[in-house]
Amino acid sequence: MAISNELSSDVAVAILAQNKSPQELKQLKDIILQVHSALQEMSQETRTDRLKKNEPQKSTKTANGS
Numbered sequence: 001m002a003i004s005n006e007l008s009s010d011v012a013v014a015i016l017a018q019n020k021s022p023q024e025l026k027q028l029k030d031i032i033l034q035v036h037s038a039l040q041e042m043s044q045e046t047r048t049d050r051l052k053k054n055e056p057q058k059s060t061k062t063a064n065g066s
Contacts, residue, residue, distance in 0.1 A: 011032060011035055012032045015028050015031075015032065016028065
């Protein structure tokens, strides 16, 4: 999540540094929030995939060694 927060902050600073009307700033804020949410979802999906790949493989052997 740290990457999504950092990227969202960088995008927000770059966009909001421009001289905009209050109405334009509100629209841009909504876009920034959408970008942030998308980045968080991507981070969560990546984290979940990474955990699945790193899980130890469960043994399929039975108790009698077959």
